[in-house]
Amino acid sequence: MPFAIRKLVYKDILKIEKMDIPENKTTCIIGESGAGKSTLLKMLNKMYIPDEGSIHYKGTSIKEMNPVSLRRKVVMISQTPLLFGETIEENLQKGLIFSEKPPASQEELESILEIVKLDKNLETNAEELSGGERQRLSLGRVLVMKPEVYLLDEPTSALDEETELAVMNRFIEAAKAHEGTVIMVTHSMNVAEQYGEELIRISRK
Amino acid sequence: MEKGIINIELWRFIAAYAFIIILLFIVRVRGISREKQIIIASLRMTIQLIIAGYILTFIFENPSPWLTLLIILIMELFAILNVFKQVKHELSKQLKGTVAFSMVIGTLGCLFYFNIVVIHFTPWYEPRYFIPIAGMIVGNSMTGITLGLNTLLGSLKDQRDVVEGALMLGATPKAATKKYVDDAFDSAILPTLNNMIGMGIIFLPGMMTGQILSGVSPLVAIEYQIAILLGIVGSVALTVILFIYIGYKYLFTKHAQLNS
Numbered sequence: 198m199p200f201a202i203r204k205l206v207y208k209d210i211l212k213i214e215k216m217d218i219p220e221n222k223t224t225c226i227i228g229e230s231g232a233g234k235s236t237l238l239k240m241l242n243k244m245y246i247p248d249e250g251s252i253h254y255k256g257t258s259i260k261e262m263n264p265v266s267l268r269r270k271v272v273m274i275s276q277t278p279l280l281f282g283e284t285i286e287e288n289l290q291k292g293l294i295f296s297e298k299p300p301a302s303q304e305e306l307e308s309i310l311e312i313v314k315l316d317k318n319l320e321t322n323a324e325e326l327s328g329g330e331r332q333r334l335s336l337g338r339v340l341v342m343k344p345e346v347y348l349l350d351e352p353t354s355a356l357d358e359e360t361e362l363a364v365m366n367r368f369i370e371a372a373k374a375h376e377g378t379v380i381m382v383t384h385s386m387n388v389a390e391q392y393g394e395e396l397i398r399i400s401r402k
Numbered sequence: 403m404e405k406g407i408i409n410i411e412l413w414r415f416i417a418a419y420a421f422i423i424i425l426l427f428i429v430r431v432r433g434i435s436r437e438k439q440i441i442i443a444s445l446r447m448t449i450q451l452i453i454a455g456y457i458l459t460f461i462f463e464n465p466s467p468w469l470t471l472l473i474i475l476i477m478e479l480f481a482i483l484n485v486f487k488q489v490k491h492e493l494s495k496q497l498k499g500t501v502a503f504s505m506v507i508g509t510l511g512c513l514f515y516f517n518i519v520v521i522h523f524t525p526w527y528e529p530r531y532f533i534p535i536a537g538m539i540v541g542n543s544m545t546g547i548t549l550g551l552n553t554l555l556g557s558l559k560d561q562r563d564v565v566e567g568a569l570m571l572g573a574t575p576k577a578a579t580k581k582y583v584d585d586a587f588d589s590a591i592l593p594t595l596n597n598m599i600g601m602g603i604i605f606l607p608g609m610m611t612g613q614i615l616s617g618v619s620p621l622v623a624i625e626y627q628i629a630i631l632l633g634i635v636g637s638v639a640l641t642v643i644l645f646i647y648i649g650y651k652y653l654f655t656k657h658a659q660l661n662s
Contacts, residue, residue: 242570243657243658243659244566244569244570244659245659246657246659264657264658264659265572265573265574265658266572268569268570268571268572268658269572272570272571272572273570273571274567274570274571275563275566275567275570277563279563279564279567281564281567281568291568291571292571292572294577295568295571295572295573295577295578296571296572296573297572338571339571342571342572348570
């Protein structure tokens with residue numbers, strides 16, 4: 198189990214008695230808004246610290262782990278797609294730069310753009326991208342990092358259904374190719390049903 | 403220093419207040435309700451400077467290392483409190499401590515280097531040199547650190563998502579805030595740099611004008627002016643860089659999360 202959560206309490210937002218999230222699988226987290234789905238994701242990479250209870254990652258309590266090295270293994274993208282740098286290339290390389298890994302080759306970056314179905318040049322100014330394109334760019338940015346775990350918060354909310362399914366299909370395939378675990382908060386029942394090997398439903402406390 | 407300077411006669415000195423009367427007349431006619439502030443500002447300026455004049459006369463006539471140290475201490479204290487007042491964001495205890503530390507170390511480091519190595523006056527506490535130079539160095543560093551802090555805390559507030567986004571990708575706090583820290587440094591140092599660029603063309607600085615008026619040769623006056631500007635740039639840079647190096651980590655929790 199990469200993540201084992203026990204007796205977790207966080208403010209008035211979350212209360213989880215027991216939750217296990219399996220390795221090398223795609224887990225979808227669903228639930229009404231305000232149920233604490235994003236909060237739960239942020240607990241898994243120490244962006245939030247639980248008030249009570251424990252979270253273990255591969256057998257080690259994340260309390261004991263250095264937050265920066267944990268986040269280099271357990272990478273997260275937030276709901277709003279963010280831009281880091283000017284061009285698409287800079288944006289794709291930024292995750293590797295932040296996590297102090299060697300940069301990716303041009304071919305690698307081009308294949309990433311294909312996976313996330315972003316039909317653009319690497320030199321394109323990222324400011325010109327639409328919301329949906331920025332979301333795909335964010336997905337590409339974490340994919341090139343090849344982390345152990347991908348925490349995705351509504352990664353395809355701005356995409357139409359067809360593109361959403363196609364992008365997630367390719368993304369999950371690519372993530373699994375290097376034994377990545379995907380944990381995804383989604384509103385889309387389509388995505389959850391089609392790709393969620395595990396489904397976790399959380400409701401308001 | 404009396405050589406060449408005209409001592410303004412009392413009635414002529416009082417005649418200078420005609421400018422204030424003109425100003426009062428203008429605001430009255432135009433219906434701008436600023437009379438009270440104009441009167442208060444003129445009175446405060448007059449009284450404060452008269453007191454400062456007497457205090458400085460006393461200090462110059464009775465040079466003492468303790469008195470000089472007391473003055474610099476008071477200057478530092480007022481400057482630090484002024485930074486706290488001028489920063490538009492709430493400062494934690496640690497950040498306040500860092501501001502105080504950086505101001506004291508940054509300005510005193512530059513001040514002593516400047517006095518001992520550049521101007522080279524003795525004794526080291528000679529108030530005629532020490533106090534005005536300290537005033538310029540501390541004052542400019544105070545403005546610099548205030549600008550830097552406002553820029554840094556402002557962008558961390560506006561760009562919180564981006565900083566957190568970088569942390570979530572495994573960035574260290576230092577890497578996640580690098581851009582904003584650089585911007586803060588830039589905004590702190592820019593006014594001093596612009597000042598240097600306009601120097602001598604757009605305006606003649608106060609210190610130099612004062613020296614020329616009191617009979618000092620313009621060539622000596624510019625020597626002092628150039629030296630003090632370099633000292634100011636050094637002090638602003640040192641103060642701000644110290645603050646940034648020590649202070650940025652207090653913007654984060656021990657779990658590398660951005661402090662709220």
